[in-house]
Amino acid sequence: MWYYEKKLQYPVRVRECNPRLAKFLIEQYGGADGELAAALRYLNQRYSIPDKVIGLLTDIGTEEFAHLEMIATMVYKLTKDATPEQMKEAGLGAHYVNHDNALFYENASGTPWTASYIQAKGDPIADIYEDIAAEEKARATYQWIINMSDDPELNDGLKYLREREVVHSQRFREAAEILKEERGKKVYF
Amino acid sequence: MFTQRKFYTPYVSPTDPCPPIRIKSYETPPQLYLGFQPPCLPQYATAKEALYRGTLWPALYSPYESPYKRGDTGE
Amino acid sequence: MNEPLTSAYYDLLEEIQAVDFVLCELTLYLDTHPWDEEAVRQFNHHAKQSRQLKKQYENQYGPLFQYGMSYSSYPWNWKDAPWPWQV
Numbered sequence: 001m002w003y004y005e006k007k008l009q010y011p012v013r014v015r016e017c018n019p020r021l022a023k024f025l026i027e028q029y030g031g032a033d034g035e036l037a038a039a040l041r042y043l044n045q046r047y048s049i050p051d052k053v054i055g056l057l058t059d060i061g062t063e064e065f066a067h068l069e070m071i072a073t074m075v076y077k078l079t080k081d082a083t084p085e086q087m088k089e090a091g092l093g094a095h096y097v098n099h100d101n102a103l104f105y106e107n108a109s110g111t112p113w114t115a116s117y118i119q120a121k122g123d124p125i126a127d128i129y130e131d132i133a134a135e136e137k138a139r140a141t142y143q144w145i146i147n148m149s150d151d152p153e154l155n156d157g158l159k160y161l162r163e164r165e166v167v168h169s170q171r172f173r174e175a176a177e178i179l180k181e182e183r184g185k186k187v188y189f
Numbered sequence: 190m191f192t193q194r195k196f197y198t199p200y201v202s203p204t205d206p207c208p209p210i211r212i213k214s215y216e217t218p219p220q221l222y223l224g225f226q227p228p229c230l231p232q233y234a235t236a237k238e239a240l241y242r243g244t245l246w247p248a249l250y251s252p253y254e255s256p257y258k259r260g261d262t263g264e
Numbered sequence: 265m266n267e268p269l270t271s272a273y274y275d276l277l278e279e280i281q282a283v284d285f286v287l288c289e290l291t292l293y294l295d296t297h298p299w300d301e302e303a304v305r306q307f308n309h310h311a312k313q314s315r316q317l318k319k320q321y322e323n324q325y326g327p328l329f330q331y332g333m334s335y336s337s338y339p340w341n342w343k344d345a346p347w348p349w350q351v
């Protein structure tokens with residue numbers, strides 16, 4: 001089971017009300033390489049992978065939920081009290097008529113999140129390499145959002161999240177090495 | 190000298206409509222080189238510094254700034 | 265809790281976030297390096313520190329966990345604002 005902890009993993013700050021940046025950030029909330037997809041991908045793969053990497057998938061999957069909450073916090077702060085007029089100017093008019101200021105699991109162009117963002121091949125090597133690729137894609141997405149953002153306080157949080165993808169990729173690369181190891185290979189029939 | 194950003198110069202056609210970006214670049218962060226992390230790597234001095242870097246180990250730290258703001262894409 | 269939080273709150277929260285971050289990093293590291301004894305020692309040291317800081321935090325600002333992982337005062341204060349995204 002899981003326990004919720006009533007705190008963020010990292011102090012999230014946002015300088016100003018800016019729904020335009022929220023529209024970009026939603027990519028990491030409900031997009032293909034976003035935090036929701038990451039969390040669900042890793043936690044789902046746990047059931048069909050060798051025991052020695054289940055712990056890692058569990059812990060990175062759990063951390064991704066902490067990142068999802070950070071993104072939600074950024075979007076919440078960027079759009080809190082934004083008027084319908086401001087939402088419209090930010091390109092969030094269509095979002096507004098559907099959801100008001102509510103968050104929604106969608107990508108930056110408004111496409112709803114879908115389970116087909118998640119691969120689960122059942123082959124340990126294919127799945128771990130999928131995870132390495134997912135981390136690199138999430139890292140790249142953070143770079144493109146940072147390139148679009150002029151809010152230094154928001155960028156501080158985004159750079160932190162980008163760095164976490166670097167570390168996750170490192171650990172998945174190590175997991176691939178562990179799966180390749182000779183130790184524990186012997187099976188007699 | 191090792192860098193976490195690599196540069197290349199794509200072909201520029203005289204008929205390209207957008208003003209050409211002559212030097213392009215991409216990120217090559219440390220996890221591409223570290224291999225299986227060796228034990229006892231140096232750590233950041235305080236927990237707070239680790240938090241704000243986003244990692245406990247300088248060997249895994251990857252700084253990032255927008256290349257458009259840094260001005261190393263273009264000219 | 266409707267009066268705005270003081271800087272003492274943010275300082276203590278930041279201290280917890282820092283210690284817990286080290287624990288997060290060591291958790292992932294130990295998942296692939298289970299035989300690193302020094303890292304296990306560091307992990308246990310920080311786990312203890314985290315517990316002490318959270319005890320102090322919960323005495324002042326209310327429970328961090330539910331389902332019995334934290335004690336409650338009377339009246340039940342888990343549901344009190346602010347929530348993490350509001351601070």
Ligand SMILES: [Fe+2]
Pocket residue numbers: 038064135138164165168
């Ligand atoms: Fe990640």
